[in-house]
Amino acid sequence: MEPVKQHLTEFSLEAHDLYLNHSVPYLEEPPDPLQFYRNWIGPNKPCIIRKAFSHWPALSRWTPDYLREKVGSKIISVAVTPNGYADAVSGDRFVMPEERQMSFSSVLDIIEGKVEKCGVFYIQKQCSNLLEELPELTQDVEPHVPWMSSALDPQEVNLQGSCLCLGPAPQPDSSQSSPCFWDSWFCAGKLPDAVNFWLGEADAITSLHKDHYENLYCVISGEKNFILLPPTDRPFIPYGVYQPAVYHQGYDSDFEAVDQSNTEKVPWIPLDPLKPDLEQYPEYRHARPVRCSVKAGEMLYLPSLWFHHVQQSHGCIAVNFWYDMEYDIKYNYFQLLERLSEVTGAT
Secondary structure, three states: OHHHHHHHHHHHHHHHHHOOOOOOOEEOOOOOHHHHHHHHHOOOOOEEEEOOOOOOOHHHHOOHHHHHHHHOOOEEEEEEEOOOEEOEEEOOEEEEOEEEEEEHHHHHHHHOOOOOOOOEEEEOOOOOHHHHHOHHHHHHOOOOOHHHHHHOOHHHHHHOOOOOOOOOOOOOOOOOOOOOHHHHHHOOOOOOOEEEEEEEOOOOEEEEEOOOEEEEEEEEEOEEEEEEEOHHHHHHOOOEEEEEEEEEEOOOOOEEEEEOOOOOOEEEOOOOOOOOOOOOOHHHHHOOOEEEEEEOOEEEEEOOOOEEEEEEOOOOEEEEEEEEOOOOHHHHHHHHHHHHHHHOOOO
């Protein structure tokens, strides 16, 4: 197996030498759909896009006062952890956050320091929570990113802007007088699988993982800090299999991880790229992580299967769009790389 392991290392390093960037490039304006597909989606490379949603009212409207007025009384799902790490390895467990039902205003009170609570609070439910839990805010954004929806739909690209009839659109808040972005629902191409809303404290951290989505991450206010690793670095990224557990906060305010019974073990990455243990995971020395900061008004294109770790400024607000990836030969090759990494003990 040693020759195969060596070839895997060479494979990854060659990808960095041939086509991967040493930093995340910037696009100064929204791209043409066909060019974006050819230059970024097809090659599976990230970029940061400026002025991609400068027309959204959310950029100027989403202040604490506005959010309290629009959705302050809404009950939403909030992830609560003792240390900010939700969906992360802790010891020999994969621990998920306590999911708490809270009013939006009570979350803002915590973030603004008006009340003190034990734990770290993060609105991060990834099931299209913007549409499902906060539809009152949809008038301030778009239901999808038109050029991305076209880029991911072959028929749309071939027709150079012709529209597909998609049926009835979700109904946004009709009380707003701003332009109705939701009219574009009828002329879309491939629509996102989910549109998610994010708001949390600075201590809220997303552990290193990958997704099967083409991700457009839009920062409305504050800043998000990403550590990115390409799929070709998989041989250097360790995985383990862990008993799933969920945090529970007791009456004494202490958190404990409660095992979930009758559930399968969860494969996850135990390594923290902020302070990697290179004695325990020596192969990670070969990885070449790329760091980038996404500021308010900027959009990160995070390609499918890229590993990412995320931090944020306190009170950062973001919206992201998950478009399902194409399960084509790219996915096929990654599955082969994953299996080879496992059987050679590369991680």
